[in-house]
Amino acid sequence: MTEMTGTDQSDQKLVNAHIFGFGTKQVRRGTTIHELLGEVSKKLQKEALAARINGKKVDLTHPVD
Amino acid sequence: MITFDDSEGPDVYRHTASHVMAQAVKRLYDARLGIGPSIKDGFYYDFQFEQPLTLEELEKIEKQMKEIVEENLPIQRIEMTRDEALEYCRQHNEDFKYELISELDENEQISFYRQGEFMDLCTGPHLASTGQLKAFKLLSLAGAYWRGDENKPMLQRIYGTAFPKKKMLEEYLQRMEEARKRDHRKIGRELDLFSFHDEGPGFPFYHPKGMVIRRELENFWRDEHRKAGYHEVETPIVLNRSLWEQSGHWDHYQENMYFTRIDEQDFAIKPMNCPGSMLVYKMGMHSYRDFPLRVAEMGLVHRHEKSGTLHGLMRVRSFTQDDAHIFMLPEQIEDEVEKVIDLVDHFYQVFGFKYHVELSTRPEKSMGSEAMWEKATRALETVLIKKEITFTVNEGDGAFYGPKIDFHLEDCLGRTWQCGTIQLDFQMPEKFDLTYIGPDGQKHRPAMIHRVVYGAMERFFALLIEHYAGAFPIWLAPVQVVIVPITERHQEYARAVFQRLWEEGIRVELDDRNEKVGFKIREAQVKKVPYMLVTGDKEEETNTVAVRHRQEGDLGLSALESFLHDLKEKIQVKAN
Ligand SMILES: [Zn+2]
Numbered sequence: 001m002t003e004m005t006g007t008d009q010s011d012q013k014l015v016n017a018h019i020f021g022f023g024t025k026q027v028r029r030g031t032t033i034h035e036l037l038g039e040v041s042k043k044l045q046k047e048a049l050a051a052r053i054n055g056k057k058v059d060l061t062h063p064v065d
Numbered sequence: 066m067i068t069f070d071d072s073e074g075p076d077v078y079r080h081t082a083s084h085v086m087a088q089a090v091k092r093l094y095d096a097r098l099g100i101g102p103s104i105k106d107g108f109y110y111d112f113q114f115e116q117p118l119t120l121e122e123l124e125k126i127e128k129q130m131k132e133i134v135e136e137n138l139p140i141q142r143i144e145m146t147r148d149e150a151l152e153y154c155r156q157h158n159e160d161f162k163y164e165l166i167s168e169l170d171e172n173e174q175i176s177f178y179r180q181g182e183f184m185d186l187c188t189g190p191h192l193a194s195t196g197q198l199k200a201f202k203l204l205s206l207a208g209a210y211w212r213g214d215e216n217k218p219m220l221q222r223i224y225g226t227a228f229p230k231k232k233m234l235e236e237y238l239q240r241m242e243e244a245r246k247r248d249h250r251k252i253g254r255e256l257d258l259f260s261f262h263d264e265g266p267g268f269p270f271y272h273p274k275g276m277v278i279r280r281e282l283e284n285f286w287r288d289e290h291r292k293a294g295y296h297e298v299e300t301p302i303v304l305n306r307s308l309w310e311q312s313g314h315w316d317h318y319q320e321n322m323y324f325t326r327i328d329e330q331d332f333a334i335k336p337m338n339c340p341g342s343m344l345v346y347k348m349g350m351h352s353y354r355d356f357p358l359r360v361a362e363m364g365l366v367h368r369h370e371k372s373g374t375l376h377g378l379m380r381v382r383s384f385t386q387d388d389a390h391i392f393m394l395p396e397q398i399e400d401e402v403e404k405v406i407d408l409v410d411h412f413y414q415v416f417g418f419k420y421h422v423e424l425s426t427r428p429e430k431s432m433g434s435e436a437m438w439e440k441a442t443r444a445l446e447t448v449l450i451k452k453e454i455t456f457t458v459n460e461g462d463g464a465f466y467g468p469k470i471d472f473h474l475e476d477c478l479g480r481t482w483q484c485g486t487i488q489l490d491f492q493m494p495e496k497f498d499l500t501y502i503g504p505d506g507q508k509h510r511p512a513m514i515h516r517v518v519y520g521a522m523e524r525f526f527a528l529l530i531e532h533y534a535g536a537f538p539i540w541l542a543p544v545q546v547v548i549v550p551i552t553e554r555h556q557e558y559a560r561a562v563f564q565r566l567w568e569e570g571i572r573v574e575l576d577d578r579n580e581k582v583g584f585k586i587r588e589a590q591v592k593k594v595p596y597m598l599v600t601g602d603k604e605e606e607t608n609t610v611a612v613r614h615r616q617e618g619d620l621g622l623s624a625l626e627s628f629l630h631d632l633k634e635k636i637q638v639k640a641n
């Protein structure tokens with residue numbers, strides 16, 4: 001399973017999201033995981049059912065923050 | 066990311082399917098929600114219906130589910146305080162949900178999931194929308210007590226499954242169909258092997274044909290154990306409370322035990338054979354020269370299981386364990402564990418079972434010191450590594466008195482079943498103050514193993530029925546040969562053939578009913594009898610039999626004596 005770790009407090013508006021196996025992506029705070037995946041891999045976006053952030057299971061509609 | 070191929074993926078996917086089913090049910094019926102989790106291979110939801118649901122209505126619910134998928138409703142997570150959540154459930158008459166929430170901590174944030182007009186108490190996660198569900202099917206309907214408690218209301222449980230591809234669903238349904246055909250409860254009825262009665266829920270009745278198989282399994286077991294240096298004992302089923310207190314079962318296992326009173330004293334029906342076996346050991350003096358001492362017992366045990374979990378012979382309340390306790394010097398442990406592994410391997414090979422091995426470590430509820438557990442666990446691990454057996458580790462899944470090695474059989478449908486086990490126990494010898502005299506003339510504490518090969522005879526029997534789909538190898542077949550005379554005039558010769566096989570110990574039946582040969586053969590086929598011998602004029606003149614095998618069909622004429630010779634050899638080598 002691939003997982004992601006969030007988040008970075010250095011910028012108010014932007015946040016670094018690391019998706020295991022797909023590298024780090026800088027996105028606007030509040031972007032949903034589903035939207036984030038679309039920018040990373042359309043295939044992954046299509047196949048993903050849910051996600052883990054720092055180990056916790058969340059919905060794809062969960063915002064990255 | 067969690068996709069369907071991850072271990073958690075199907076859970077998320079099917080849990081959303083269960084919500085969609087609940088939404089469909091709420092649209093169609095007056096019903097209250099129980100709980101609706103995903104389970105292995107599928108999901109269920111428990112409902113309390115105003116009018117009991119019938120099986121025919123599942124189709125209607127499925128159709129409504131398809132509409133909800135079509136509507137592609139976004140699935141949103143909503144958080145509430147406990148009070149808000151209780152108020153919501155009160156307003157919507159969701160009494161069961163109300164009960165669940167009222168047990169949560171007062172300050173807990175409570176999450177709900179909403180899709181369209183439907184909202185459900187749930188921790189999630191869920192798919193982003195109902196449109197992501199592709200292939201699903203509702204499979205069955207069952208009764209289930211609220212919270213598994215017989216004193217609480219009986220709800221109706223709808224089972225279903227869901228897959229991201231239609232093909233995956235179809236393959237799954239095909240596998241299920243094959244499993245249904247092989248279901249030991251169905252075959253057990255058809256072949257008249259065993260039964261269950263309301264008078265003894267979870268307590269199996271063996272019929273004559275089932276008993277034949279059971280005895281063959283036991284005979285095989287006795288032969289092999291004698292060869293492996295075991296002695297057999299039998300200990301009582303009912304034993305005094307003080308013994309169970311000493312063994313620790315009274316404190317650790319009471320909820321699974323049955324009790325009775327004799328002469329105003331408490332007695333328990335044994336859930337395990339060990340304490341009885343300890344008493345036998347204590348009867349004599351033991352020297353290190355007698356070790357390892359292998360004491361076997363085909364012991365009938367009783368364990369309470371909730372009625373909802375009973376399942377044919379797979380899960381029963383009384384069963385016979387092919388138990389043995391091995392007493393030995395600490396330095397003999399590895400050697401003995403290795404011998405037991407070899408014995409187990411031999412048994413499973415005879416039946417053609419593949420298996421895998423698991424090592425289970427200290428559970429939360431346990432007795433004994435950390436050091437003892439460490440020592441015992443290392444010993445088991447060392448043997449597995451030495452024998453180059455690949456194994457998985459189940460943290461915290463050991464017995465309360467020691468770590469164990471479990472053998473999980475794989476059946477023809479790829480399902481696995483735990484059967485054999487080897488449990489090390491440094492604690493019971495302490496509890497029962499078992500001793501032996503060492504080379505120094507002093508008393509010492511022996512090490513001990515509990516082990517089973519079949520596990521429970523009942524469960525192993527069920528596994529065999531499904532594994533062979535009722536077509537038992539000839540050494541186990543309840544009826545090995547049926548003789549079918551062509552007409553009444555051939556009955557005398559048929560009887561002579563019957564007599565000859567009977568006196569050689571073959572389990573043979575003579576079908577002398579006034580029916581057509583074809584009919585009798587079809588019936589023997591249905592009963593999965595390995596050999597059918599047709600006898601007519603030609604056979605009588607030449608002292609032969611026309612041999613028919615249940616799978617291979619007609620095998621032609623054979624001299625009676627040479628057929629008998631081959632048959633006995635096949636039985637002898639336990640050919641499949
Ligand atoms: Zn839920």
Ligand SMILES: [Zn+2]
Binds near residue numbers: 337339389390515
């Ligand atoms: Zn035992």
